[in-house]
Amino acid sequence: MVEDFESDDDGGEEEESFVSQHTITVDKGQDAIRLDRFLTDKTANASRNKIQQAIDSGVVKVNDLPSKANYKIKPGDVITYWVARQNKHTDVLPEPIPLDIIYEDDELLVVNKPAGMVVHPAHGNWTGTLVNGLAYHFKQLPELPGNSGRPGLVHRIDKDTSGLLVIAKSEVAMAHLAQQFYDHSIERTYLALVWGEPATESGTVDMPVGRSAKNRKLMDTFPEGDYGKHAITHWQVVKRLRYVSLLSCKLETGRTHQIRIHLKHLGHPLFNDAAYGGDKIRKGTQFSKYKMFIHNCFKIIPRQALHAKSLGFIHPKTGEFMYFESPLPQDMEDVLQKWEEYVQHVP
Known part of the structure; x- marks a missing residue:
């Protein structure tokens, strides 16, 4: 259910989202149990609390409609959800790394990453990353199920590529941004x-x-x-x-x-x-x-x-189209x- 993620030595990818969409059609013989319990049983490395948070934030839909954790599933229900590719290393050391934040509100922030900075900890780069800096400057950034150790991240760029990244500060923002990346509606x-x-x-x-x-x-x-x-x-x-x-x-x-x-x-x-x-x-x-x-x-x-250079997306709370540009380094x-x-x- 949660896909393994193959990390590059340079600690980055051009613009790959961390999320993938999954669909489950409930079997005919399935008992009518709560949605959160059903998904907890089906999801590797995700607690029931995390599943409930994901449902509350809109990551999970039943028959293309938002649902609640206590919804009793029925045979034939189609459950769609977005999950992160699995990250086996979850310990993040907060470090006082300066961040070039060009926009911030209660839901998200947009960061201008310099060339040479790895986005998140991985083999050969456990410290000095953008995520280490985020962990120092921001507390309790959200994580998608299976994405422990990458708080706030829904995408990344290469270590030696400079430019813009959007970071989620709330569960709602993470769910909406993750879906926009999955739908390829983010403008880059x-x-x-x-x-x-x-x-x-x-x-x-x-x-x-x-x-x-x-x-x-x-x-x-x-x-x-x-x-x-x-x-x-x-x-x-x-x-x-x-x-x-x-x-x-x-x-x-x-x-x-x-x-x-x-x-x-x-x-x-x-x-x-x-x-x-x-x-x-x-x-x-x-x-x-x-x-x-x-x-x-x-x-x-x-x-x-x-x-x-540029990044455009729909704001998860206001519905407004947000557009940002970064000058050439x-x-x-x-x-x-x-x-x-x-x-x-x-x-």
Whole structure:
């Protein structure tokens, strides 16, 4: 019932939600017992109290309608609920880590994560994460059943990707945001500096993404569609800089490393993305002066050049559409300026 979650060594994913939808159709011979008791019996690693909290917050529906914990289930009832992928490590050390909070109310907050910060504790990164900071600054953030050790989280981004994350501060907010991520109704836009210039001004990559058969820490595309998860990325050229381009990428789905692997598939890997071949000279000349220029650019931005620029969602309490933007971090600004100067001065 609760899926195992395979964590990456870098402690992040491009925009993968932590939740998945499950459906149970009650058997014909099932006794009429309380909904909370039924789900407690069916859910691994979730207490009855947690199940009751989930029901009260709207995560659980019976026949597509919100229900109550004391509802007596009937044969044929269709129970739909959202649960988190299981996290085996639940101890979080609160740490006084500064957080760049660009918005906060009683239900949620929006954080601008710097590159280099892991979102939550995982193998090799048990301290210094965003969650460690959240645990220090905020008490009793909600957790979805099975998501112990990741308070407030409904999604995450890569360690070396900068940009926006929304954090739930209440059970209601977590339930609503989790459903929006599951429905792919969250609006997310990234800015990506890539190798080369695309042949067109915009396009869409509609191709499944899954774990690489050669290296389980990496992802791959599967053109035949016989493996991987459905994944769609819309992209548009923002600026052409001869041997690199700045793209705006809009996620329709949010899979592990989706933008990184989709752009690699297009032949335009992210600038300095070591995992997917972007840390080598992919376009340009063989002159030593050019090689030194690229080396200096890599020193300016020692990570994949990807930034989660915007985030839009429906507020779980007010129903208002909320939209936030984050400026490019200094390293991306500096490397873009360096490329603009290069294009202007080199014939």
